[in-house]
Amino acid sequence: MKVVDFLKQKKEILAQNPFELKDWLSPTIRDYWIEFLNKAHNSQLVNWAREHQLISNDTSSTAHKTIELHPKAEAVLEQLSQQLGEEIHVGPWFDITQQTIDDFAHVTQDHQWIHTDPARAEEQSPFKTTIAHGFLTLSLLPVLTESVDSDNPRYPTAKMTVNYGLNQVRFPYPVKVGSRIRARTRLCKVNPIKRGLELVKEISVEIEGCRRPACVTESVVRLYF
Structure with missing residues (x-):
């Protein structure tokens, strides 16, 4: 089915739910979609997209403004630009022990038996043992990526590093107690922002001896200079 036919078919639904199309799109595809619309010469298509709030009516967005960077930020931008992809x-x-799982359960009040009851897990769980919370794996990203070492910061010239958020998160495979995990990071994007840089990184948490990752996410980090 052509995209135009698809949009025509969904016209009434989109009119009632203007944000639905954006929900269907992954963050990466959404970026390409917005870029396409911003460059499109078909004014009818652009007006339709603006009407349904799929792009902004503000033509003076940050993306089109010249941002003056601090010299230290420029140096980091030049370095990271060579590492894209x-x-x-x-x-x-990192070792996942039962104590680590229990401590996380205590803090979050998530005591589901698949995490905290080894005897029941051995008898009833398809994994025959306890598994770590998905959010436990996610919460370990700072230490797994070694981004919290104050003695050896990854970006020493930056005054402050801020975890700005996550574009998407998936937990393809559970982490069994006794497993070892580590993170692999790929640089996807680096963009100038006011007073700094915004980095988008794809992080995959692998389990030792397992071909499927424990977690795959796109992390957004901001560096301020």
Whole structure:
């Protein structure tokens, strides 16, 4: 089915739910979609997209403004621009113990038996043992990517590093107790922002001896200078 036919078919639904199309799109595809619309010469298509709030009516967006960077930020931008698409870090192995899982369960109040009851897990779980919370794996990203070492910061010239958020997260395979995990990081994007840089990184958490990852996510980090 052609895209135009698809949009025509969905016209009434989109009119009632203007944000639905954006929900269907992954963050990466959404970026390409917005870029396409911004460059499109078909004014009818652009007006339709603006009417349904798929792009902004503000033509003076940050993306079209010249941002003056601090010299230190310019140096980091030049360095990182040469690493786009590359794997920039492989972290150390981290042991997932039952104590680590129990401590996380205590803090989050998530005591589901698949995480905290080894005897029941051995008897009833398809994994025959306890598994780590998905959010436990996610919460370990700072240490797995070695981004919290104050003695050896990854971006020493930046005054502050801020975890701005995650574009998407998936947990393809559970982490069994006793497993070792580590993170592999690939640099996807680096863009100038006011007073700094915004980095988008794809992080994959691998399980030792397992071909499927424990977690795959796109992390957004901001550096301020």
